[in-house]
Amino acid sequence: MKVPFFRLQSSAADIASVKKTLAGGWLTTGERAAELETLVKERCGTKHAVAVSSATAGLQLALAALDIGAGDEVITTAFTFTATCAAIVQCGAKPVIADIDPVTLNLDPHCVAGKINKRTRAIIAVDIAGLPCDYRALLALCRKHKLKLICDAAHSFGAATRVSSKRTVAIGVIGAVNVFSFYSTKNLTTAEGGMVLTQNKNIAERVRRLSLHGITKSALQRNRAADWRYDISEIGFKANLSDLNAALGVSRIQRFDSLLASRHRIAKWYLDELRRFEEYIELPPQFENTNQAWHLYIVKLNLKRWKIGRDRFIKELTKLGIGCGVHYIPLHYFSAYKDILKIQAGELYHTEKSYARVVSLPLYPELKRSEVMGVCDAIKELVQRYGK
Ligand SMILES: Cc1ncc(COP(=O)(O)O)c(C=O)c1O
Known part of the structure; x- marks a missing residue:
């Protein structure tokens, strides 16, 4: 059976929404982008949201709006x-790398604590695979050391987690600035x-201005008011979201509950089918009081029980028609980051050990049960052939 790693189906409503915008005559940032901002704000319960051209741009804008730059350190x-760390390098600050928790693959707050010094200004936490970080611990560190999260x-997007013994909140309201990606996958x-979300009006206004060159009026405002005069209050970026793009998001967010439910259902199918192979494959963790977004389904090979390594496992799975991926190659393994990060051998023990074990299996709402069973059958075949 052939199961691609990713596939996207656009619904008739998606196509109609994009067509409507195309026919409406206003393609760049305007009413559809504003509509998407409102829908995301309502869903997450946040005060401010600014639609941007990518999460990469969102992270760059977040650091700029928080005035983080040369002389500052940011732990991640x-x-x-790469986008997470590249944004830190690009703003002139120093990225400081902490190790991860080998179970969740997210930042380990204890390691983060050990990296804080007087130059530290912020922590960039990443919810790997859609599983929220340990935000109770990270928020406590930020409060104690006056850092921005x-x-x-x-x-x-779609996840929620506990931030105190009583409060569970949506991802999007926890950090000083929160950045979603609306990339195709x-x-x-x-x-x-x-999208950039924040509870702080000044940060939101600055992100919005910086996302459009630092110009004080949007193109739509200038067009509507036939007012050609504007100021550039500071040098900005070009990172606004077009209405044409937003139109797709406006349509898809209407059925987001069902898209998310499909991801949960698929994760459960994997769990039910693969749990009896847990000596060979560690399945993603699940926690009470956490609603994970299941963006990726990352399994970890128990390498002691395999005659082959992870790379060969992927090669064999691919030969059986199953698309899979690796999230992530640690950044310090890339040539561009070697001299920037200067990581010593063994310093990121869990990052490196986890990398050698991880395989991302197909997970997207359109995946059929028969395809998930096909992926599991292929894994079973590899257990029989190469397990020990
Ligand atoms: C963890 C993480 N951060 C940031 C990004 C950047 O997202 P975008 O493609 O929207 O810029 C990605 C993209 O895959 C990502 O996985």
């Missing part, structure tokens, strides 16, 4: 996509896009 993980929530998509 190497077990992430930036949530790279690229994977976790993400839980909510606008093809390319993202």
Whole structure:
């Protein structure tokens, strides 16, 4: 059976929504982007949301809006996509890498605590696979050391978690700034896009201004008021979300509950089918009081029980028609990051050990039960052939 790692189906409503915008004559940032902002704000319960062209841009804007730059340190993980750390490098600050928790693959707050010094200004936490970080611990560190928490929530739109013994909140309201990705493979998509969420009006206004060159009036405002005069209050970025992109998000967010429920259902099918192979494959953790977004289904090979390594496992699974991926190659393994991060051998023990074990299996709402069973059958076949 052939099961691709990712596939996206656009509904008739998605196509109609994009067509309507295309026919409406206003394609760049305007009413549809504003509509998407409102829908995301309502869903997450946050005060402010700014639609942007990507989560990458959202992270750059977050750091700029918090005035983080040269001389500052920002603690983050190497077990992430380059965008998380690149934003820190690009703003002139120093990325400081903490190790991860080998179970959740998220930042380990104890390691973060050990990296804090007087130059530390912020922590960028990443909810790997849509599983929220230990925010109770991270928020406590931020409070104690007066740090800003930036949530790279690229994977976790739709997730919720405990932030105190009594309060469970949606991802999107926890950090000083929270950034979603609406890239094509993400839980909510606008093809390319993202959103910056914050409870702070000044940060939101600054992110909005900086997302459009630092211009004080949007194109729509200038067009509507036939007012050509504007100021550039500071040098900004070009990172606004077009209405054409937003139109897709507006349509898909209407059925987001059902898209998320499909992800949960698929994760349960994997769990039910693969739990009897847990000596060979560690399945993703699940926690009470946490509603994870199941962006990715990452399993970890128990390498002691395999005659082959992870790379060969992926090769064999691919030969059986199953698309899979690796999230993530630790950043310090990339040539561009070697000299920037200067990680010593063994310093990121769990990051490196986890990397050698992880395989991401197909997980997207369109996946049929028969396809999930096909993936599990292929894994069983590999257990029989290469398990020990
Ligand atoms: C953890 C993480 N952060 C940031 C990004 C960047 O997202 P975007 O493609 O929307 O810029 C990604 C993209 O995959 C990601 O996985």
